[in-house]
Amino acid sequence: MVSNAEQLKQIVAKEAVNYVKDGMKLGLGSGSTMYFFMKELGERVQDGLNVVGIPTSNKTAEWAKEFNVPLTDFSETQELDLAIDGADEVDLNLQLIKGGGGALLREKVVAASAKEFLVIVDESKIVDHLGTFPLPVEVVPFGWEVTAKEITALGCELERRTDNGQVYVTDNGNYILDCKFDKILDPEKLNKDLQSLVGVVENGLFINMTSKVLISDLEQVKVMEKEEVRGQFNYGSRTFN
Ligand SMILES: O=C(CO)[C@H](O)[C@H](O)COP(=O)(O)O
Numbered sequence: 001m002v003s004n005a006e007q008l009k010q011i012v013a014k015e016a017v018n019y020v021k022d023g024m025k026l027g028l029g030s031g032s033t034m035y036f037f038m039k040e041l042g043e044r045v046q047d048g049l050n051v052v053g054i055p056t057s058n059k060t061a062e063w064a065k066e067f068n069v070p071l072t073d074f075s076e077t078q079e080l081d082l083a084i085d086g087a088d089e090v091d092l093n094l095q096l097i098k099g100g101g102g103a104l105l106r107e108k109v110v111a112a113s114a115k116e117f118l119v120i121v122d123e124s125k126i127v128d129h130l131g132t133f134p135l136p137v138e139v140v141p142f143g144w145e146v147t148a149k150e151i152t153a154l155g156c157e158l159e160r161r162t163d164n165g166q167v168y169v170t171d172n173g174n175y176i177l178d179c180k181f182d183k184i185l186d187p188e189k190l191n192k193d194l195q196s197l198v199g200v201v202e203n204g205l206f207i208n209m210t211s212k213v214l215i216s217d218l219e220q221v222k223v224m225e226k227e228e229v230r231g232q233f234n235y236g237s238r239t240f241n
Pocket residue numbers: 029030031032033034085086087088097098099100101102103104107
């Protein structure tokens with residue numbers, strides 16, 4: 001039986017595929033919501049849709065193979081039309097925490113190379129302030145203890161990620177430190193502070209990278225987007241300054 005959570009992921013993934021146009025070069029995100037997107041995209045490809053994608057993880061590359069979605073890489077193309085990805089938290093300014101699945105580095109590179117970055121989530125991911133979800137920070141293994149100490153000094157408690165009792169290693173051969181800050185009130189500043197530390201490869205704050213988020217509840221898919229003119233954001237009937 002499909003759970004409500006899975007159903008919400010399927011619904012938003014299905015809607016997101018409508019944003020894909022023939023001939024597009026795509027960035028293909030990671031995570032369980034993206035699994036449903038890849039499956040749906042594969043069906044459209046089967047029906048004749050012509051696209052290529054760059055995967056953000058080995059897992060997504062496996063799904064692409066499974067669903068016959070053609071892949072490319074950055075040696076072939078350096079500009080993508082559209083990147084699609086899930087997120088762990090989305091705030092009302094469309095800032096994100098990503099990296100729950102450990103793919104944040106490639107996800108950020110891919111999103112940064114796309115003309116548009118579309119985020120797909122269910123409503124449980126929408127928050128007033130980022131930070132309930134521990135922020136994943138990718139660090140080099142060499143001297144990670146020193147890097148961890150520096151990160152802790154920014155005001156968090158952290159744990160090195162493990163998987164089934166083993167140290168978790170990213171597709172890039174690095175570690176992930178999951179950092180529990182209280183509320184992240186200034187994500188832009190925290191992003192800069194983290195990136196200034198030696199040993200930090202990337203962190204899961206995606207700042208000003210997306211202009212559109214699709215959000216599913218059991219009845220519909222809503223669009224939260226940046227209203228550049230008025231400097232406001234709309235989510236359903238709510239407007240935020
Ligand atoms: O950032 C990610 C992986 O690094 C995912 O997009 C994020 O964790 C959301 O995953 P899911 O769709 O499984 O909730």
